[in-house]
Amino acid sequence: MSSVSSTPTGRAITPGRSVGPPSGPPSGASFDTLEAGPPRSSDLRGRRRPGELIARGLLAGAAMLSVVITAGIVIALLVPALTFFEQVPILDFLTGTRWTPRFADASYGVLPLITATAWTALVALAVAVPCGLGSAIYLSEYAPERLRRILKPILELLAGVPTVVFGYFALLWFTPFLQDLGLEVGPFSLLSAGMVMGVMIIPTIASVSEDAMSAVPNALRQGSAALGANRMQTSLRVVFPAAFSGVVAAVVLGISRAVGETMIVTIAGGQMVQMVSNPLQQGATMTTFIANAALGDSRVGSLEYNTLFVVGLLLFLLTLIVNLIAIELVRRFRQEY
Amino acid sequence: MSLYTPAASGADARRAVLSTSGRSKEQTPQSVLFIVLLWLSLLIGFVTLAVLLVDTFADGLSRLDGRLFTGYPSSRAEEAGARPAILGSLWVVGTTAVLAVPLGVAAAVHLEEFADRKRWWNRLVEINISNLSAVPAIIYGMLALGALALIGVQQKNIVIGGAIALAMLILPVIIISTREAVRAVPRELRDGSLAIGATPLQTTWRITLPAALPGIATGTILGLSRALGEAAPLLLLGGLVFLRFDPNGMLSQFTTMPIQIFSWTAQPQAEFHTLAAGASMLLMALVLLMNGAAIYIRNRYQKRW
Amino acid sequence: MPEPMPQVRDAIEIELEHHQQATRDVPDRPERAVLEVDNVNVYYGDYLAVRNVSVDFGHNEITALIGPSGCGKSTILRSLNRMNDLIVGARVEGPIRYWGQDMYAPGIDPIEVRRRIGMVFQKPNPFPKSIYDNIAYGPRVTGMSVASMDDHVEQALTKAALWDEVKDKLKQSAYGLSGGQQQRLCIARTIAVQPDVILMDEPCASLDPIATLRIEELMAELRDQYTIIIVTHNMQQAARVADRTAFFTAAIDPDTGERHGELVEYDKTTKIFESPADSRTEGYISGRFG
Numbered sequence: 060m061s062s063v064s065s066t067p068t069g070r071a072i073t074p075g076r077s078v079g080p081p082s083g084p085p086s087g088a089s090f091d092t093l094e095a096g097p098p099r100s101s102d103l104r105g106r107r108r109p110g111e112l113i114a115r116g117l118l119a120g121a122a123m124l125s126v127v128i129t130a131g132i133v134i135a136l137l138v139p140a141l142t143f144f145e146q147v148p149i150l151d152f153l154t155g156t157r158w159t160p161r162f163a164d165a166s167y168g169v170l171p172l173i174t175a176t177a178w179t180a181l182v183a184l185a186v187a188v189p190c191g192l193g194s195a196i197y198l199s200e201y202a203p204e205r206l207r208r209i210l211k212p213i214l215e216l217l218a219g220v221p222t223v224v225f226g227y228f229a230l231l232w233f234t235p236f237l238q239d240l241g242l243e244v245g246p247f248s249l250l251s252a253g254m255v256m257g258v259m260i261i262p263t264i265a266s267v268s269e270d271a272m273s274a275v276p277n278a279l280r281q282g283s284a285a286l287g288a289n290r291m292q293t294s295l296r297v298v299f300p301a302a303f304s305g306v307v308a309a310v311v312l313g314i315s316r317a318v319g320e321t322m323i324v325t326i327a328g329g330q331m332v333q334m335v336s337n338p339l340q341q342g343a344t345m346t347t348f349i350a351n352a353a354l355g356d357s358r359v360g361s362l363e364y365n366t367l368f369v370v371g372l373l374l375f376l377l378t379l380i381v382n383l384i385a386i387e388l389v390r391r392f393r394q395e396y
Numbered sequence: 397m398s399l400y401t402p403a404a405s406g407a408d409a410r411r412a413v414l415s416t417s418g419r420s421k422e423q424t425p426q427s428v429l430f431i432v433l434l435w436l437s438l439l440i441g442f443v444t445l446a447v448l449l450v451d452t453f454a455d456g457l458s459r460l461d462g463r464l465f466t467g468y469p470s471s472r473a474e475e476a477g478a479r480p481a482i483l484g485s486l487w488v489v490g491t492t493a494v495l496a497v498p499l500g501v502a503a504a505v506h507l508e509e510f511a512d513r514k515r516w517w518n519r520l521v522e523i524n525i526s527n528l529s530a531v532p533a534i535i536y537g538m539l540a541l542g543a544l545a546l547i548g549v550q551q552k553n554i555v556i557g558g559a560i561a562l563a564m565l566i567l568p569v570i571i572i573s574t575r576e577a578v579r580a581v582p583r584e585l586r587d588g589s590l591a592i593g594a595t596p597l598q599t600t601w602r603i604t605l606p607a608a609l610p611g612i613a614t615g616t617i618l619g620l621s622r623a624l625g626e627a628a629p630l631l632l633l634g635g636l637v638f639l640r641f642d643p644n645g646m647l648s649q650f651t652t653m654p655i656q657i658f659s660w661t662a663q664p665q666a667e668f669h670t671l672a673a674g675a676s677m678l679l680m681a682l683v684l685l686m687n688g689a690a691i692y693i694r695n696r697y698q699k700r701w
Numbered sequence: 702m703p704e705p706m707p708q709v710r711d712a713i714e715i716e717l718e719h720h721q722q723a724t725r726d727v728p729d730r731p732e733r734a735v736l737e738v739d740n741v742n743v744y745y746g747d748y749l750a751v752r753n754v755s756v757d758f759g760h761n762e763i764t765a766l767i768g769p770s771g772c773g774k775s776t777i778l779r780s781l782n783r784m785n786d787l788i789v790g791a792r793v794e795g796p797i798r799y800w801g802q803d804m805y806a807p808g809i810d811p812i813e814v815r816r817r818i819g820m821v822f823q824k825p826n827p828f829p830k831s832i833y834d835n836i837a838y839g840p841r842v843t844g845m846s847v848a849s850m851d852d853h854v855e856q857a858l859t860k861a862a863l864w865d866e867v868k869d870k871l872k873q874s875a876y877g878l879s880g881g882q883q884q885r886l887c888i889a890r891t892i893a894v895q896p897d898v899i900l901m902d903e904p905c906a907s908l909d910p911i912a913t914l915r916i917e918e919l920m921a922e923l924r925d926q927y928t929i930i931i932v933t934h935n936m937q938q939a940a941r942v943a944d945r946t947a948f949f950t951a952a953i954d955p956d957t958g959e960r961h962g963e964l965v966e967y968d969k970t971t972k973i974f975e976s977p978a979d980s981r982t983e984g985y986i987s988g989r990f991g
């Protein structure tokens with residue numbers, strides 16, 4: 060046992076049969092050979108475990124892959140976008156009101172796409188934020204446990220409906236329904252697409268903000284009740300503010316889903332590219348344009364092909380900015396319980 | 397209204413807190429209006445879901461027939477079917493699972509069990525994943541397009557390309573839910589394993605992951621059902637094609653059910669809309685079944701240690 | 702349980718009589734030290750939780766660590782098989798030698814340490830697996846070559862005095878067992894990798910008196926083959942089972958105002974309980990706190 064350092068001096072260990080570790084049988088001893096009680100071997104030095112190292116490297120690699128994906132997105136979007144901006148001034152792109160990449164006198168003003176996106180997102184949020192928060196307050200503050208256990212999964216099923224099916228529903232049921240109500244909408248409208256999109260987003264907002272409200276400690280509710288507040292006052296003035304950072308996160312998640320949603324607007328919102336000033340109109344959003352351009356057969360590397368990626372980049376940056384704002388807001392409003 | 401009797405109805409403590417505060421002040425006009433509004437907000441979601449299901453069912457029932465499963469796309473609605481799309485969906489989602497599940501679980505295990513939070517790159521990965529989960533689906537189509545171009549693949553409409561896009565799309569879902577599941581496994585189990593000389597990796601593989609399996613399964617199924625219903629990124633990869641043959645491999649051309657529905661919905665003739673509704677029912681049955689299974693697994697196997 | 706002092710004294714005296722009848726003679730000092738703790742300090746971050754601990758744990762002996770809550774018994778115990786490595790910020794200063802080899806020296810593999818020095822925890826923590834797989838887990842992961850796993854499992858369960866109770870339901874989940882059975886399963890699980898030393902951190906704290914008795918009997922049977930170091934808050938238990946007892950307490954540093962755990966006295970159990978050298982030990986034993 061060369062590895063064993065000598066017994067330190069000054070320590071009173073009466074030597075028994077032997078001082079050092081008995082050199083025991085090799086590992087795999089049965090219980091019977093163990094009677095004398097020596098260890099298998101007392102050498103504690105590290106075994107080489109190359110498998111362990113490799114596996115942990117692979118795990119770390121998988122985690123790093125997410126960074127590679129982000130880098131990939133940035134590169135995939137940025138490279139065509141830069142080529143694009145060599146030919147189209149960035150200011151013309153951002154402030155132009157005519158988007159006609161396929162015309163002979165092509166014009167690349169992105170505002171029409173942005174107005175359509177903004178309107179659908181606004182309509183969607185007008186539906187989803189009140190309904191989502193209302194559902195969350197009901198589930199967190201009012202519903203008895205048993206009812207909650209039924210309602211929540213149903214809400215989650217709503218989140219599971221494929222977006223094409225929502226698109227189908229918006230175009231073929233909801234738009235005619237709006238027309239029956241006497242609204243002046245054509246077969247395609249941003250209003251119809253936006254409202255159905257809003258319903259689609261309700262579960263997202265409800266579930267994230269409900270988690271935040273459920274996390275508010277009961278002591279706060281008790282304190283409020285002790286001051287004579289009723290349940291509505293407690294929900295609105297105590298629970299809601301205390302859960303505010305979670306609510307913000309929920310709404311922001313809703314915004315980025317609304318801005319990025321493709322199929323509903325492509326199916327029901329219309330394809331016509333125009334400056335949208337009211338949601339009864341139809342219009343092509345950024346995502347509608349990307350989806351349609353992808354269906355076309357533009358030559359790889361052509362200016363027209365690159366517009367796809369420029370709009371994609373804009374979309375990516377928009378959702379990124381929204382997300383970063385959310386992170387900052389959550390940080391600023393976070394309540395410490 | 398007898399809504400405010402939580403103590404009697406066995407509501408949890410959170411609600412019971414307020415039960416002692418008397419009932420009269422719960423019945424002011426504002427509070428009654430408030431709760432009616434809360435109900436309404438829940439109702440909007442539920443009613444829409446119900447109408448959507450009923451409407452699709454009523455529209456599509458007549459075409460939820462054998463031909464939907466056996467037929468190929470056709471310009472004549474009565475002959476058309478979704479066979480290539482169904483098979484394509486299976487191929488693409490299957491391949492997506494093969495790509496995304498191991499990667500997502502591995503990343504989650506690294507972050508939860510091995511990563512040193514003090515290292516900046518691990519923090520970068522965490523922030524990055526939360527950002528990725530907010531990236532619009534269609535962007536992943538562009539990324540896959542770029543990736544295929546980079547490795548010089550001419551044909552963009554291949555199963556593996558679509559699977560790459562969808563795998564990247566659902567990776568954050570799988571990572572986030574796996575992390576939660578792994579975090580919920582009590583420390584004592586890991587300690588018990590380590591204390592008898594198992595390595596950290598053995599402990600993760602044989603103790604922590606099996607214990608976290610219900611949570612991982614839930615997240616994975618939810619992610620895959622999202623992939624099954626997603627169309628946008630695949631449109632960019634040329635998924636909207638009329639296939640007159642069965643997709644039969646990872647390098648095969650493909651279309652999928654959501655794209656088929658999109659394409660039929662966009663036709664002007666009502667017969668195609670019926671077809672779209674029939675295919676929607678099929679797709680929804682699959683997706684809702686997966687969601688239901690996920691919710692069931694979560695509720696059934698969720699251990700309270 | 703704040704029992705009046707005289708009764709406690711009586712109870713302990715009775716336990717000590719049992720102890721002396723049941724056990725062999727204990728030499729004044731351990732003949733062979735398995736573990737030598739040599740002037741060790743343990744930190745959590747900047748906080749010095751336990752300081753200046755020196756103690757030799759004798760081979761094939763049962764040693765009890767007693768003392769008031771928070772004095773660092775668990776901390777020292779976890780240091781003995783490097784379980785403290787798993788706590789972020791925990792740091793052990795000073796050598797702890799296993800058969801003369803410093804287990805905190807560079808190049809030492811904590812996994813090898815834990816294969817020889819097993820640990821049983823306060824709360825039974827069986828794996829969510831079958832009873833059989835709970836036992837077979839250790840031999841499998843440590844790569845022991847056992848002739849027959851079935852026999853090995855049976856022997857481990859027999860040694861842990863559990864075999865008769867579970868032999869008909871080996872394939873059933875370990876969670877179906879009672880708390881006391883689960884704890885003996887955890888002991889069997891530890892035995893199955895044939896460690897040299899078994900550390901137990903208040904193994905009976907969550908068990909009823911009868912289950913506690915079973916575990917104590919088990920420890921007495923295991924003493925001939927294993928070295929056992931047990932943390933307990935139950936002094937009767939220490940008096941019943943331990944050959945030697947180490948008494949810890951926490952003292953406030955007059956300069957910094959921080960509380961640090963320290964070893965007060967370490968001796969044969971009979972000596973600690975009958976004629977402690979230190980007045981703090983005496984005070985703790987007679988009043989159950991120091």
Ligand SMILES: Nc1ncnc2c1ncn2[C@@H]1O[C@H](COP(=O)(O)OP(=O)(O)O)[C@@H](O)[C@H]1O
Nearest residue numbers: 745750769770771772773774775776777788962
């Ligand atoms: N993981 C930890 N992190 C920080 N401090 C700890 C940790 N564990 C224990 N301590 C502190 O170390 C001291 C000793 O704790 P412990 O060893 O658990 O005492 P005992 O087991 O004797 O009750 C206590 O002051 C405790 O607060």
Ligand SMILES: [Mg+2]
Nearest residue numbers: 774775776932
């Ligand atoms: Mg303790």
